[in-house]
Amino acid sequence: MKNIVKIDNLTKKFGDFTALDGVNLELKKGEILGFIGPNGAGKTTTIRCLLGILQATKGTVTAFEKDAWKNAVEIHEKIVYVPGDVNLWDNLTGGEVIDLFIKLQGSKNKKKKEELIKRFDFDPSKKCGTYSKGNRQKVALIAAFASDAELYILDEPTSGLDPLMGLVFKECVLDLKKQGKTVLLSSHILSEVEELCNNISIIRNGKIIETGTLDELRHLKRTRVKIETKDHIKDLKIKNIHDIEQNGNIIEFTVDSSELAKAISSLDKYEITNLVCVPPSLEELFMTHYKGGEG
Numbered sequence: 178m179k180n181i182v183k184i185d186n187l188t189k190k191f192g193d194f195t196a197l198d199g200v201n202l203e204l205k206k207g208e209i210l211g212f213i214g215p216n217g218a219g220k221t222t223t224i225r226c227l228l229g230i231l232q233a234t235k236g237t238v239t240a241f242e243k244d245a246w247k248n249a250v251e252i253h254e255k256i257v258y259v260p261g262d263v264n265l266w267d268n269l270t271g272g273e274v275i276d277l278f279i280k281l282q283g284s285k286n287k288k289k290k291e292e293l294i295k296r297f298d299f300d301p302s303k304k305c306g307t308y309s310k311g312n313r314q315k316v317a318l319i320a321a322f323a324s325d326a327e328l329y330i331l332d333e334p335t336s337g338l339d340p341l342m343g344l345v346f347k348e349c350v351l352d353l354k355k356q357g358k359t360v361l362l363s364s365h366i367l368s369e370v371e372e373l374c375n376n377i378s379i380i381r382n383g384k385i386i387e388t389g390t391l392d393e394l395r396h397l398k399r400t401r402v403k404i405e406t407k408d409h410i411k412d413l414k415i416k417n418i419h420d421i422e423q424n425g426n427i428i429e430f431t432v433d434s435s436e437l438a439k440a441i442s443s444l445d446k447y448e449i450t451n452l453v454c455v456p457p458s459l460e461e462l463f464m465t466h467y468k469g470g471e472g
Contacts, residue, residue: 179206181241181328181359182227188235189222189383196222198383199236204328209350209360211374213367219383220363221261224332227361228258240328257282257326261333263313265305271316272301278320290323296345310337322349329353329360335369347373399431404444405451 182204189197197219204210214220225231226238229249238245240252265274272294279290294301299315308316314337321329331350335343343366350373353360364370370377377394379387387394399419406426418430418440426447432440437454 180204181206181208182361183239183242184223184227184236185238186236187223187226187233187238189226189231190234196383197226200380200383200385202378202385202388204359204361206359207357208376209354209362209374211370211377212361212363212380213365213370213377214380215365218380220380221332222383223380224258224330224361224363227330228256229253254283255327256330257321257324257328258330259314259317259321259332259334261336262310263317265308265313265316267304267306269305270302271299271305271308271312274305274316275301275320275323278317279323282320282324282326284324286323286325290319293319293322293349296349297342311339311342314338315342318346318349322353327359329358331360332363333365334362335364335366343369399433400437401429401431401455402437402440403427403429403451403453403455404441404449406444406447407450408447410444410447 180203182202184200184202187197187200187202188195200219200223202210202212202223212220212223222231226233227240227245229245229252232246241255243252245252265271269277275290275294279285297315297319299312299319305313305316314334318334321331335346338346347369350360350362354373360373362370362374371391374391376388376390378385379394402418404427406428409426410423410428417436418432420429420431422429428444430440434456441452
C-alpha cells in the first residue's frame with residue numbers, strides 16, 4: 178500500500194529542550210492510525226510538523242510524497258485537520274463558519290453537511306461567541322466530515338463532547354473507514370482508539386515506543402482466563418500461569434498468549450462447562466508503559 182504519511186527520524190528541539198527524539202511513523206492509504214500518549218509526550222508537536230506549522234530540527238516529514246514544510250500549501254488542499262481546542266470567529270454563526278471551512282477545502286456536498294448538523298444535534302444559527310467548547314468542536318467536526326479530503330488529521334477531536342456525541346463521532350469515522358479514507362487519530366480516549374484504529378503508535382517522552390496492530394501489541398500483557406469445570410479441580414499442575422485464584426470448580430489465572438493453548442489443554446481431564454478468555458485492553462497496554470508517570 179502507498180504511504181500517505183512518512184515520518185523518518187523526526188527530531189524537534191525548542192532551545193535545549195528536545196520535544197521529539199527520532200520519531201518514525203507511517204500511515205498507509207485507507208489506514209486509521211491511533212496515536213496515543215499523555216500530555217507532553219509529543220503528539221501535537223508531531224502533528225504540527227506534519228501540518229507544516231513547525232519545521233523539523235532533524236529528519237524528514239512527508240505527506241503525499243511531498244515535504245511537509247516546503248509544500249504545506251499544496252498538502253493542505255488534500256487534508257482536513259481538527260484540533261482539540263477549536264477557536265472560531267465570535268461574530269459569525271456556526272453555519273457560516275462551517276460553510277467557510279467546507280469552501281476552503283473545495284467540497285460542495287450540501288446534503289452531507291445538513292445530515293451531519295442533524296446527527297450532531299447542532300444549531301448553526303447561533304453566533305460562535307455563544308458556543309460552549311463542545312459546540313465549537315462540533316463546528317470543526319461537521320466541516321471535516323462534510324469535506325471530501327484524502328487525509329483526516331484529528332487531534333483530540335472529541336474533547337468537550339458528551340458521550341452521545343462521542344458515539345456519533347465514532348460512526349462518522351467508521352463511515353470514513355468504509356470509504357477507504359486515511360485517518361490519523363490522536364486521542365486520550367483509549368476505547369475510542371481501540372474500536373476505530375487499524376494500527377496504534379504509542380509515544381512517550383518524544384519517542385515512539387510501540388507500533389503495531391492491537392493484536393500485535395497484546396504481547397505486552399497477559400490474557401485473563403476463567404474456567405469452570407463440572408468437578409472440583411484438584412492437584413492443579415499448570416506451568417507458566419500467574420495470578421491464580423481458585424474456588425472449588427472455578428479457576429481464574431493470567432497467562433502469556435503463547436502459553437494459552439497449553440494452559441487450557443492441561444485441564445482436559447476435567448469436563449469444562451464454561452470458558453472465558455479476556456485479552457488485555459488497550460488501556461492495560463497503555464498503563465504498562467506509563468506506570469512510571471507521564472512522559
